[in-house]
Amino acid sequence: MASSLSPSSTSAIVADVPAEPAAAHAYIPASALGGRVEQIFRPDGPLAASVGHYRLRPQQREMALRIADAVAENRVFVAEAGTGTGKTFAYLVPALLSGGKVIVSTGTKTLQDQLFTKDIPLVRGVLNAPVKVALLKGRANYVCHYHLQRSLLEGRFLTRDDATYIQRIARFAAITGTGDKAECPDVPEAAPVWGMATSTRENCLGQECPNHKDCFVLAARRQAQEADVVVVNHHLFFADVMLKDEGSAELLPACNTVIFDEAHQLPETASLFFGESVSTAQAVDLARDTRAEALTDARDCLDLPPACAVLEKAAKDLRLAVPLDPARYSLAQLARFPQFESALDGFEAAIDHLAAVLETQAGRSEGLKNCWERSLELAALIHKWRSGVPGEADETAFSEAPAPDAKQDGPSDKATPVEHIRWAEAYTHALQLNATPLSIARIFRRQMGGHPRAWIFTSATLAVQQNFTHYCAEMGLWEVETACWESPFRYDEQAILYSPSGMPDPNNPAYPDAVMNKAWPVLKAARGGAFFLCTSLRAMRRIHELLKARIEDEGLDIPLLIQGEGSKNELLDRFRLLGNAVLVGSQSFWEGVDVRGEALSLVVIDKLPFAPPDDPVLSARIEHLNKAGRNAFIDYQLPRAVINVKQGAGRLIRSETDRGVLMICDPRMVDKPYGRRVWRSLPPMRRTRDEQVVVDFFTDGRD
Known part of the structure; x- marks a missing residue:
């Protein structure tokens, strides 16, 4: 069967051969932080004394020591730890003892909640560490006072459940301290009505919002700014931190350590956020929000309702221009659908028309101004997708990563545009047009530059026979330390x-x-x-x-x-x-x-x-x-x-x-x-x- 996975440190680019076995107890920490971590994981240390049913695992101890040294010396470290190793404690102990600001990014919101409510409080108690911890999620997870009130006033709900749930959300909003919908047990997290009680990046009014001072999203972000440890998920990390979206872009510059748990998910997530997309669903949402704003602040503008209706029909026609079953289509496949090009023309024209009408009304309210700006953004995205022109953020990004056997120490300093793959994905009720980077390696590497900090990547599944070549090449991690630890299970x-x-x-x-x-x-x-x-x-x-x-x-x-x-x-x-x-x-x-x-x-x-x-x-x-x-x-x-x-x-x-x-x-x-x-x-x-x-x-x- 598989050979024993012994701890090993290799270059990111290595031959596919078994690593030399090494005794777990042979590693000696080089840093003062490592010495403190070693004391925590001793058989008679605080973890063994404080955590019920705790079992000392040599793999966990050595992993923690390696992470401690990487944190202390601002290095990049990629670690695979088999199931049962206890990798969560292995990275939390040095993170909480390091004294710097730490971002921990997980694969899902469920894992975020587990870290924030269970694992971090436990480790913090064991260490008696006075660290301040914050949980930060995407804005769609927090109740928006403005959109909640607007939905209550309009009273337009598709089902009786929605009408019931919106009242429960209103009661929750009045008593909650966080606004996090995960803390509202009376309304399912997947309930469609949440979309009427939360904001998106597109429809948030920002500082012009009448409820700006009470905003739950801003409160969560302020807490994140003040915290020593911030728990996010991969989607939020790339959307807000890496791409410097509004909100938490200040987190990364102040951060000393970034830890990615479930790091095997990063290539897919990064591809999503380093690309661009535009969806018919965004257009439908824009039409809905414009209609709602017009009812309040532009009832006398008779051109807005029909412009919204035209856009909704154009969005539907574009979705129907491809087969009904959900699927992905290349640019060449899209060109073979006889109605696609004309439907795309109609969609683009409908957005342009709505933008023109909104421009005449934008000065009447912040909501209408926001809708106008969204229409311009949608129009720009459609134009860029059709023309194949990269976004501004891509024009100075790097091109494809070198092959694994490339004879160079790292990426070239020469900045060239990233080649994008244009394609579309059909969902049940929407069509999304995507431009995805051919490779994220140099883009990600570029984002890692700047302020010195430690980058820790860990998962139970990163290597192929202890070899990290594939993963490191995908992520642009040249000349980094890697290590594997086998599971303690028999x-x-x-x-x-x-x-x-x-x-x-x-x-x-x-x-x-x-x-x-x-x-x-x-x-x-x-x-x-x-x-x-x-x-x-x-x-x-x-x-x-x-x-x-x-x-x-x-x-x-x-x-x-x-x-x-x-x-x-x-x-x-x-x-x-x-x-x-x-x-x-x-x-x-x-x-x-x-x-x-x-x-x-x-x-x-x-x-x-x-x-x-x-x-x-x-x-x-x-x-x-x-x-x-x-x-x-x-x-x-x-x-x-x-x-x-x-x-x-x-x-x-x-x-x-x-x-x-x-x-x-x-x-x-x-x-x-x-x-x-x-x-x-x-x-x-x-x-x-x-x-x-x-x-x-x-x-x-x-x-």
Whole structure:
């Protein structure tokens, strides 16, 4: 199986060879901060004395020491820590002891809340550290007094639930100290009515807002400015800090350390925010807000309502110019839709017309002025997308990162425009036009420049066989320190990796049926308690259909859940409560899910999660790499798939007492030469192709 992942420090660009083993106790901290951290993690130290059920892990201790030195010396450090290492404590202890301002960025708002309400208070108490901590989220998470009051006055709600929820939000706004909608249990976080009670960057009135002094967003940002530790999520970090959007752009200059947890998500998130996009939904929102402002301050302007109606129709026509099913389209594909170009012309003309009308009314109120400015911004974005001209922020950015074997110490100083990939994504009711950088490497590297500070990147899944080449090249991290720590779990005793024999080609139309046939005996032996992680929504729906029929035919008492029946958190709560359920999911459940104990003892992965090669962004990057003489599959597609497999596999064993089977059905993991890189990157489980071995594993475990 996989070789033991010993701690190792390497250049960002290294050969794909196993690291030399090193004893965990051999590392000696160089900094004074490291010495303090070492005391905290001693067997008789404060953590062991204060935290119930705390177990000293050599991997955690050494990781904390390496992070402490990186913080003390303002270095870049990339660390992979296997599940159960305790990486959260490993970075929080040196962060809270460092004495500088720290930004901790996590993958999701759920992880933000866990850090802020549980992990940081615990560590702060253990250290007796007088650090001030702030939680900062995007503005859509905070009640906006202005938009809430406007919605209450208008009283235009699509459903009875919305009308009820808006009253509950109003009561919440009157008593809350933060305005954070996560603290309003009476209204679901996913309720559409929240959009009527919060602001966006586009419709915020800023200092001209009549409720400016009471603004919850500004209050949260003031607290962040004053705090020693600020907890954000990756989306907010890139939107507000890196791109210097209004609000928290002052955080980064004052910061001494940036820590990215779940750092494997950064390439995708950065690509999103280093690009530009414009959506028909933005136009519909603009029309709605303009109509509302006109009712209050420009009733006598008879041109505004029809201009809004024209824009709404143009937005709808543009969405209908592409097929109805949600999908992604390249620029070449869009050009082949006969109605697309004319619909885009109409959309652009409708925005220009509304902007012209709004210009005549902008002086009548701040709300109308804001709508006019938004219309101009939308018009500019549409024009830039159509012409392929990069935004101002991109004109001095850097171009594609060098190949991993490039003979240079770092990026060139020469600034050249970034090449963008233009494409579109169709949602159920909207079409979004995107311009995505071909590479984010040099853009991100440039953003890291300036004031000296430490940058820490950590996750359970960053490397391919201990090799960080792919990740570091994507992020523009040249000549940085890297290290891997294996999980303390006993995978050889706790888990089996099962690759069933006799599977058809993954492109066979009957492949989901074959997955079901091979997984059914294992599922019955496990008596439920399973995740089916699918690489497509079509496969997810088919496997769910087959499972439902089998369970009903055999009269088994196994509850069946599927992604989409409720929110992710609701489904997970039901899954844990039921104890023997089967959950069929797609991308949402491959990561960020923690189910411990017998409730989850089987994880089935239908295919190796290669991104669809016809995805417009991936296709352009593949073409670019191949033109540069590189092997796009080996250098780019395979490493991404390996990291995703590691994420899915990480759902199985979450504690020292968990037992389970990871079933990867894709025959390419065994039949193809590159398959070795997949399973060698996974934790050192026992491996088998024998179904009976797996069945016995479950039945023996119940004896």
